[in-house]
Every structure is written in structure tokens, then in C-alpha cells.
Amino acid sequence: xxxxxxxxxxxxxxxxxxxxxxxxxxxxxxxxxxxxxxxxxxxxxxxxxxxxxxxxxxxxxxxxxxxxxxxxxxxxxxxxxxxxxxxxxxxxxxxxxxxxxxxxxxxxxxxxxxxxxxxxxxxxxxxxxxxxxxxxxxxxxxxxxxxxxxxxxxxxxxxxxxxxxxxxxxxxxxxxxxxxxxxxxxxxxxxxxxxxxxxxxxxxxxxxxxxxxxxxxxxxxxxxxxxxxxxxxxxxxxxxxxxxxxxxxxxxxxxxxxxxxxxxxxxxxxxxxxxxxxxxxxxxxxxxxxxxxxxxxxxxxxxxxxxxxxxxxxxxxxxxxxxxxxxxxxxxxxxxxxxxxxxxxxxxxxxxxxx
Amino acid sequence: xxxxxxxxxxxxxxxxxxxxxxxxxxxxxxxxxxxxxxxxxxxxxxxxxxxxxxxxxxxxxxxxxxxxxxxxxxxxxxxxxxxxxxxxxxxxxxxxxxxxxxxxxxxxxxxxxxxxxxxxxxxxxxxxxxxxxxxxxxxxxxxxxxxxxxxxxxxxxxxxxxxxxxxxxxxxxxxxxxxxxxxxxxxxxxxxxxxxxxxxxxxxxxxxxxxxxxxxxxxxxxxxxxxxxxxxxxxxxxxxxxxxxxxxxxxxxxxxxxxxxxxxxxxxxxxxxxxxxxxxxxxxxxxxxxxxxxxxxxxxxxxxxxxxxxxxxxxxxxxxxxxxxxxxxxxxxxxxxxxxxxxxxxxxxxxxxxx
DNA sequence: AAGGCGCCTGTTATCGCTAACATGCCTGCA
DNA sequence: TGCAGGCATGTTAGCGATAACAGGCGCCTT
Numbered sequence: 001x002x003x004x005x006x007x008x009x010x011x012x013x014x015x016x017x018x019x020x021x022x023x024x025x026x027x028x029x030x031x032x033x034x035x036x037x038x039x040x041x042x043x044x045x046x047x048x049x050x051x052x053x054x055x056x057x058x059x060x061x062x063x064x065x066x067x068x069x070x071x072x073x074x075x076x077x078x079x080x081x082x083x084x085x086x087x088x089x090x091x092x093x094x095x096x097x098x099x100x101x102x103x104x105x106x107x108x109x110x111x112x113x114x115x116x117x118x119x120x121x122x123x124x125x126x127x128x129x130x131x132x133x134x135x136x137x138x139x140x141x142x143x144x145x146x147x148x149x150x151x152x153x154x155x156x157x158x159x160x161x162x163x164x165x166x167x168x169x170x171x172x173x174x175x176x177x178x179x180x181x182x183x184x185x186x187x188x189x190x191x192x193x194x195x196x197x198x199x200x201x202x203x204x205x206x207x208x209x210x211x212x213x214x215x216x217x218x219x220x221x222x223x224x225x226x227x228x229x230x231x232x233x234x235x236x237x238x239x240x241x242x243x244x245x246x247x248x249x250x251x252x253x254x255x256x257x258x259x260x261x262x263x264x265x266x267x268x269x270x271x272x273x274x275x276x277x278x279x280x281x282x283x284x285x286x287x288x289x290x291x292x293x294x295x296x297x298x299x300x301x302x303x304x305x306x307x308x309x310x311x312x313x314x315x316x317x318x319x320x321x322x323x324x325x326x327x328x329x330x331x332x333x334x335x336x337x338x339x340x341x342x343x344x345x346x347x348x349x350x351x352x353x354x355x
Numbered sequence: 356x357x358x359x360x361x362x363x364x365x366x367x368x369x370x371x372x373x374x375x376x377x378x379x380x381x382x383x384x385x386x387x388x389x390x391x392x393x394x395x396x397x398x399x400x401x402x403x404x405x406x407x408x409x410x411x412x413x414x415x416x417x418x419x420x421x422x423x424x425x426x427x428x429x430x431x432x433x434x435x436x437x438x439x440x441x442x443x444x445x446x447x448x449x450x451x452x453x454x455x456x457x458x459x460x461x462x463x464x465x466x467x468x469x470x471x472x473x474x475x476x477x478x479x480x481x482x483x484x485x486x487x488x489x490x491x492x493x494x495x496x497x498x499x500x501x502x503x504x505x506x507x508x509x510x511x512x513x514x515x516x517x518x519x520x521x522x523x524x525x526x527x528x529x530x531x532x533x534x535x536x537x538x539x540x541x542x543x544x545x546x547x548x549x550x551x552x553x554x555x556x557x558x559x560x561x562x563x564x565x566x567x568x569x570x571x572x573x574x575x576x577x578x579x580x581x582x583x584x585x586x587x588x589x590x591x592x593x594x595x596x597x598x599x600x601x602x603x604x605x606x607x608x609x610x611x612x613x614x615x616x617x618x619x620x621x622x623x624x625x626x627x628x629x630x631x632x633x634x635x636x637x638x639x640x641x642x643x644x645x646x647x648x649x650x651x652x653x654x655x656x657x658x659x660x661x662x663x664x665x666x667x668x669x670x671x672x673x674x675x676x677x678x679x680x681x682x683x684x685x686x687x688x689x690x691x692x693x694x695x696x697x698x699x700x701x702x703x704x705x706x707x708x709x710x
Numbered sequence: 711a712a713g714g715c716g717c718c719t720g721t722t723a724t725c726g727c728t729a730a731c732a733t734g735c736c737t738g739c740a
Numbered sequence: 741t742g743c744a745g746g747c748a749t750g751t752t753a754g755c756g757a758t759a760a761c762a763g764g765c766g767c768c769t770t
Contacts (some may be wrong), residue, residue, distance in 0.1 A: 008501070011726070020750090021749075023749075023751080024748085024750080027728095033749095034746060034749090054475055055416070055477065056476040056477060057412045057725085058755090059414075061410070061727075062726080063729090076435060077438075079432045081432060086460070100455040101458065102456070117423075117453045120411040121476070146408065162708075229535075265650070298597075298627045300627050300631065300655075366756070367757095376720055390719085396720080409756090410757070412755085412756080412757090413758090414757055415757090418759090419725070504714095549726085711770090712769105712770095713768105716765100717767105720764100722759105722761080722762095725756105729752105729754095729755105731751100731753100732750080736748105737746085738742100738746105739743095
């Protein structure tokens with residue numbers, strides 16, 4: 001039963017051995033067209049005996065499609081990416097597509113490389129969940145022009161032929177900040193952006209809006225970010241940023257009474273910095289995170305955060321993409337904005353029995 | 356410059372437009388063979404104007420290789436997987452290979468599907484970092500027989516033609532447990548395995564060995580795991596397991612004075628359960644985790660844990676695989692075992708000024 | 711001056727598969 | 741009996757790229 005590794009079995013080999021032509025074998029293996037039951041069984045038996053494996057390259061080349069979808073992620077180690085990919089897979093699997101994932105490590109250059117690889121290998125479409133960059137956007141634009149279906153998740157890039165799903169992070173950031181203000185905090189810090197760069201982060205813009213709307217000043221010393229030039233760091237290691245950012249905030253003459261962290265990992269880092277300084281959460285400083293990762297319910301105290309329907313975003317992005325792939329003509333851009341939801345836990349709320 | 360999306364540009368199109376044959380175009384684009392400079396520039400110009408994109412399917416079909424490697428991961432949302440993939444990518448990128456990642460969500464069935472997809476699409480080799488299963492092992496075996504190069508990371512499956520890199524987690528588990536015993540704890544619990552299943556987890560076996568060697572009894576009530584039948588859950592969400600497991604341990608008549616958690620997320624969950632019960636770490640209960648994720652240095656108290664050289668494992672696995680791919684003949688199995696290192700932090704050590 | 715060697719380009723023949731069309735046979739119905 | 745129509749298979753012609761071989765030309769060598 002074992003084959004010489006240097007010569008993979010082809011349809012023709014099976015055909016010869018089963019006494020038919022390769023076309024018949026193809027029909028059997030793809031379950032299409034009419035084939036005599038006896039012939040079919042014989043072909044199947046021979047194929048299995050020779051441990052045939054179809055050649056996706058040849059198949060794709062001839063069919064002009066590969067039933068393959070690419071997903072490009074900025075980093076891999078975070079619950080957000082995991083949920084997203086799970087949503088995407090749920091849809092694809094059911095519809096008979098295979099998913100290949102590429103990681104860009106938050107680098108525009110690798111973003112572009114991922115797009116190129118997937119396009120070269122003739123993925124039928126690409127789902128992009130990386131942050132926007134000039135390089136990346138240009139490449140995307142040219143791929144879209146060339147007819148490749150693209151679906152974007154939370155990427156700041158509009159194109160009349162690319163679908164988009166996104167969470168309303170501006171509103172999410174706004175709500176989180178408003179919550180802090182409503183529990184009486186007037187010095188609210190933000191951890192996770194560097195002011196030296198143009199700030200595209202919507203949840204941060206929501207923070208600014210909330211302050212403004214409530215007549216609070218934006219204090220630059222209360223906004224701290226990663227030390228490096230590049231703030232495109234993987235989500236899962238941002239507790240470092242949170243810890244250091246919080247430490248910096250605690251050293252201010254007039255320290256904040258609340259902080260909003262760009263994500264839950266950052267918030268966890270902040271929590272620990274506060275505890276190590278011997279202060280209490282939320283009494284001395286209230287903390288809000290973002291994303292509602294599984295860990296958030298298990299920090300001490302449990303973390304108030306903003307939840308977005310991540311898996312659902314993946315699902316919808318995949319559905320948009322498949323619709324576009326399977327459509328005969330060009331489709332106009334589809335867009336779906338998801339609501340975020342503030343999840344209040346004890347990091348912002350003193351024991352409810354008090355109230 | 357824009358093309359009709361329905362008809363991708365081919366080498367022949369460029370050739371016609373540049374007044375040469377497609378062979379010459381191929382030579383130019385692959386930078387091989389001699390081509391007149393003027394011709395080369397003309398071809399490149401035309402190719403760029405027509406925004407040519409090479410067809411990896413046709414190319415792969417003819418060349419019988421795709422310069423593509425597959426990586427199969429059990430889950431995506433954990434720092435371990437991230438570091439691993441980073442190590443793999445470092446090597447592949449430098450050697451001109453493209454990486455496609457597949458996720459199995461810890462299901463043997465999806466494991467097999469991932470292997471099949473990658474093999475169908477004629478990846479030049481596969482790196483497997485998922486846990487062993489009968490189904491998966493059988494499929495791997497047949498792929499290896501058919502000549503596909505395979506490299507395994509931490510997977511309990513030996514094959515004379517599959518390379519293996521692995522961390523010595525038995526020793527790691529042993530060291531972690533020994534450490535707890537040496538700081539004077541005699542009731543040491545383990546969180547993260549269900550005794551109803553056969554236990555393949557090496558770090559758990561290390562725990563058992565350490566107990567035995569120090570003449571301590573193995574107390575079944577001190578070993579707790581996930582409630583569900585399936586303990587193959589994503590690493591990143593095991594803080595749930597840690598929290599619930601710890602809660603169970605705390606409710607024992609004679610509670611443990613130390614616990615060893617199967618990974619850092621689990622340990623974090625345990626830490627929080629302990630804190631919520633009003634007990635102190637490490638005075639009342641010492642805690643050790645596993646993996647040394649970035650978060651571990653920032654819990655409160657900072658977590659004692661076991662570090663394994665993850666990125667290095669990815670690098671070596673990739674190197675093994677490429678060596679196998681590029682070798683003319685069959686290579687014997689290569690294996691590399693990595694040492695683990697106990698990282699002692701405050702979750703097991705009362706303030707060092709005391710000693 | 712003839713042969714040889716490098717350079718540049720072209721021709722041919724697949725890689726493995728399948729869409730589209732073609733063929734032959736059998737059945738049923740007018 | 742004749743023929744439409746369905747079934748079961750075969751034949752042909754690529755999909756787009758490149759390995760291998762085949763010139764043609766100019767220049768150097770002896």
C-alpha cells in the first residue's frame with residue numbers, strides 16, 4: 001500500500017489501475033455526474049488502496065478557484081483574535097471553505113507580504129483584521145481593483161468594494177469614560193497611546209469626547225503610552241504598558257482617581273501597579289479595561305470593561321466575503337457596525353451593598 | 356492600468372505586450388538565467404503596468420513545490436502559540452518560505468482536516484504543535500509515509516521520519532513541585548487535569564514523581580480539573596479552571612498549603628480564588644504556574660512559574676523541517692529536548708528580607 | 711579561418727486536473 | 741420501427757507556469 005514518495009499518485013494512475021479514464025475517476029471523487037455504482041466502488045477502492053491525495057494546485061488551476069480563504073491577523077496571542085477566527089471558521093467550515101491564517105506581527109510590511117502570499121496562492125478571498133497602514137491600504141486597494149474579494153474587520157479603510165464590520169469603539173470608549181465620570185471621578189487618565197503619534201484609536205477618541213462633553217479638561221500628563229516609538233505591540237503583552245503607565249501616573253503630584261486602559265491586558269498591568277503602591281481599587285483609583293477577555297472576570301477586583309461581540313464580527317465578515325465571492329456581479333460595499341457593551345464589575349464599583 | 360477583473364494577467368499577456376515569449380518573462384521575473392538588460396527592463400515595466408500577479412498554483416504545479424509551510428496550532432489565543440509561531444516565522448522568512456497557519460481548536464477531527472488541507476494544497480512541509488490523538492497520529496503517519504516532511508513540537512508521537520522538538524516538561528513539573536516541597540509545603544495540590552482520563556500531561560507526571568520522591572502521599576482530593584469531560588480547552592481561558600479548582604480545594608477539610616497549576620492562566624485563576632477567600636499568597640498557600648507568560652511577572656503577587664524556551668522551539672522545529680525538505684534523501688529523525696527553568700517570584704517566596 | 715564557448719531567446723512538453731463536448735448504448739413511447 | 745432522451749463513459753483542450761533542450765549570434769582562441 002505504501003507509495004514511492006517521489007511519485008505521488010495521480011488520477012491517471014488510479015484510472016489505469018481501475019480500467020477507466022481519469023475523467024471517470026474525477027467524477028467519482030467529486031461526486032458529480034453519473035457513474036455506475038460498480039465502477040464507482042471500484043474506483044473508490046483503488047483510490048484508497050493507492051492512498052490517493054488530490055492535487056489542490058492542479059485542481060485550483062483548472063477550476064480557477066481554491067475554496068480557500070485567507071485571514072490576516074496582527075497578532076495571534078490574544079483572545080480577541082481567537083474569537084474572531086473562531087467566528088470566521090464557523091461560517092467557512094459549514095460552507096466548505098478552508099481557512100489559512102497569516103500573522104503580520106503588526107508590521108505593515110508583513111501585512112503586505114501576507115496579502116501577497118494569499119493572493120499568489122489564489123485564495124478566493126481575504127479577511128483582513130489588521131490595523132490600517134499606508135502600505136497595507138495601497139496593496140489592498142490594488143488587490144481589490146484586480147477583483148479579489150476582501151472583507152475588513154475593524155480596519156480604518158473604506159473602499160467601495162470591500163465589506164466592513166466594525167465595533168463602535170468610539171462609543172465604547174465614550175461609555176467607559178462616562179461611567180468613570182458618573183461615579184464621581186474627575187481626574188480620569190488614559191493608558192495606552194503615545195501622543196507623539198497621530199491617534200487613530202477610536203476608543204481613545206471616545207475618551208476625549210466624554211471628557212469634553214462633561215466639561216473636564218484634557219490633561220496631557222494623564223495620557224500615557226508605551227515607551228517605544230512603535231505602539232503597535234501585540235495585545236497580550238501590553239500589561240507591561242499598563243504597569244509602567246500606571247506607575248508613571250501614580251508618581252504625578254496630583255494623581256488620577258480613575259484610569260481607562262486601552263485593553264484588558266493593559267488594565268491588568270495597571271491594577272497591579274496600583275496594588276503594589278498600596279492603593280485600593282476602586283476606592284482610590286477606579287479602572288476600566290476594554291475587550292472583556294476571559295481573565296477580566298477573574299482579576300482582583302474583577303474588571304469593569306467594554307465587551308464587543310467578537311465572534312459575531314468574525315461570522316459576519318465571513319458571510320460578507322462569501323456573498324461577494326459567490327455573487328455573479330460586483331457587489332456594493334456592505335457594512336455592519338456592532339454595539340459595544342459596558343460590563344460593570346468591582347474595579348469601578350464599591351460593594352453594591354453600600355449604595 | 357486597471358485590469359478587467361475577470362481576466363487575470365498571465366505571463367503570455369506580458370510576453371505579447373513586450374514582444375518576447377513567456378519564457379523570457381518567466382526568466383526575468385524569477386531572476387534566473389541570462390536576460391538582456393534592455394529586455395529585462397521592458398518586461399518589468401510591462402509587468403508592473405499590467406499589474407501582473409504570478410499564479411502560485413500553476414507555478415507550484417510545474418515546479419512540484421510551493422515554498423509554503425503549514426503550522427497547525429491547537430489554539431491561537433495564547434502567548435505560547437504566539438512565541439512559537441514567531442520562532443517559526445523568523446526562520447522561514449529568512450529562507451524564503453511562506454507560512455500558513457491552521458487552527459484545530461484542540462479537536463482531533465479538525466487536526467486531521469488541517470493536515471489534509473495543507474497536504475492537498477501541497478505545502479512543502481508541516482509543523483505540528485497540537486496535542487496527540489489517535490486520529491491525528493494516524494493521519495500524520497500516512498502523510499509521512501507518502502513523503503511529506505513533518506516536524507513536531509511537543510507532540511507525543513514518535514516516528515522515525517518525523518523530527519521532534521520538545522521541552523522537558525516532566526522535569527519542569529518535577530522542579531516546580533520540588534520547589535514547593537522545599538519551602539516546607541507538604542500538602543501540594545495540582546489544578547488542571549481530570550483523573551478520569553488517562554493523564555498524558557508530562558508536567559503532571561513530574562508533580563507525581565516529586566511527591567513520591569519526597570515521600571509524600573498522592574492525595575486524590577488535591578488533584579482537581581475542569582468540570583467538563585473534555586480537558587482539551589484553550590489555554591487562555593483556563594483561569595476559569597483555576598478559579599473553580601482552587602475554590603474546590605479551599606473547601607476541603609484540610610486544604611492544601613501549595614498548588615501547582617497546569618499553566619499560568621490557571622494559576623491566575625487560583626490566585627484570585629485564594630484572595631477572594633481572604634487568604635494570603637504565599638503565606639497561606641503558595642502557587643506555581645507554568646509557561647512564564649508576560650502576565651506572570653505582573654500578577655499580585657508575581658507568579659513563580661516554569662519557563663520554557665518557546666521561540667527557540669519554533670526556530671529549531673522550522674530548521675529541522677527545512678533541512679528535511681531540502682535534503683536529497685530520507686533523513687533519520689532529529690530530536691531536540693529543551694530544558695525548562697524554574698522562575699521563582701513572590702507567589703512562593705515570602706519577602707526575601709526575612710530569610 | 712574554424713571551432714568553441716557564452717549569451718540571449720525561443721520551442722516543446724508537460725505538471726494534474728476538469729469543463730465542455732462527443733459517443734455509444736439502452737429504454738420507452740408514439 | 742424509429743427516434744428522443746437519459747445514462748455511462750471517453751476525448752479534447754486547456755488552466756499558467758517552467759524545465760529542458762535548441763538554436764542563433766558574436767567574440768575569442770589557436
